[in-house]
Amino acid sequence: MSWTEATKLCPFFAAVRTRPGDRSRVQHVHRSWSRIGRHCLQVAKRLFVISYCLGLSLCCAQSVPRFIEHARDVLVLSSEDAARAISVTLHAVVTCTTDYGLFVEDRTSGIWIDWSHPKDFAPGDELKIKGHSNVGIFSPTVTADSIQKLGKAPVPSPRPANLRRLLSGDEESQYVSVIATVRSIGFRPNVHPHRGFGSSSP
Numbered sequence: 001m002s003w004t005e006a007t008k009l010c011p012f013f014a015a016v017r018t019r020p021g022d023r024s025r026v027q028h029v030h031r032s033w034s035r036i037g038r039h040c041l042q043v044a045k046r047l048f049v050i051s052y053c054l055g056l057s058l059c060c061a062q063s064v065p066r067f068i069e070h071a072r073d074v075l076v077l078s079s080e081d082a083a084r085a086i087s088v089t090l091h092a093v094v095t096c097t098t099d100y101g102l103f104v105e106d107r108t109s110g111i112w113i114d115w116s117h118p119k120d121f122a123p124g125d126e127l128k129i130k131g132h133s134n135v136g137i138f139s140p141t142v143t144a145d146s147i148q149k150l151g152k153a154p155v156p157s158p159r160p161a162n163l164r165r166l167l168s169g170d171e172e173s174q175y176v177s178v179i180a181t182v183r184s185i186g187f188r189p190n191v192h193p194h195r196g197f198g199s200s201s202p
Contacts, residue, residue: 064081064084064086065086066086066087067086067087067088067089068086068087068088068089068133069088069089069090070090070106070107070108070109071090071092071104071105071106071108071109071110071111071142072108072109073108074086074088074111074133074140074141074142075109075111075139075140075173077133077140079135079140081133082133082134082135082136082140082141083133083134083135084133085132085133085134085143086132086133087132088129088130088131088132088133088142089128089129089130090104090106090111090127090128090129090142091106091126091127091128091129091150092104092105092106092111092126092127092129093105093106093124093125093126093127093153093154093155093156094121094122094123094124094125094127094155095110095123095155095156095175096123096175097118097119097121097122097123098118099118099119100114100118101113101114101115101118101144102115102118102121102127103173103175104127104129105156105174105175109174110173110174110175111139111141111142111173112136112141112142112172112173113129113131113141113142113143113144113147114131114134114141114142114143114144115144115147120147120149121147121149123155124152124153124154124155125149125151125152125153126149126150126151126152126153127147127148127149127150128147128148128150129142129144129146129147130144130145130146130147131143131144131145131146132145136172136173137169137172138169138172139169139172139173141173155175156175158175158176158177159171159174159175159176159177160176160177160178160179161174161176161177161178162178163178163180166178
């Protein structure tokens with residue numbers, strides 16, 4: 001590479017052709033280096049911002065699953081992610097039926113299933129449930145598109161719980177047992193468990 005070609009690629013090479021004692025040339029070298037340093041710093045900052053944004057976008061995209069096979073993975077979804085209607089397939093056992101859906105439990109956790117014909121099933125039925133995630137009151141739920149009965153299976157043993165955990169919502173949709181003293185009791189039919197106690201069907 002000739003000196004002329006080198007000076008076209010980098011101003012520094014043109015700046016270093018100074019004569020001894022030429023102060024203006026030295027100052028020109030200093031200014032050239034300063035400009036080169038500032039330019040490199042700006043480029044590095046832009047590359048860092050671009051890399052950070054790309055990495056953040058990739059992490060966010062990977063954090064939201066496209067397909068779920070376990071109840072626990074549905075329950076850990078945020079409200080925003082649950083509202084994305086993520087595809088769900090569960091193999092679970094019915095623990096309770098209501099007029100509006102089912103409580104089921106697989107080997108990871110219990111969960112609420114919205115289903116229009118819940119009376120078709122009973123506790124102990126083993127089901128294959130296909131549907132999508134949805135937003136519940138205390139935790140995400142599954143809206144079933146189809147349910148296939150596979151047979152019968154033992155109902156899981158209830159997990160001991162206390163009043164504090166029941167009031168916190170941590171045991172939402174879980175099959176639990178509670179030891180307590182009954183002081184009064186009331187019954188409200190046709191109350192949707194995931195629409196609150198203030199609404200009931202006619």
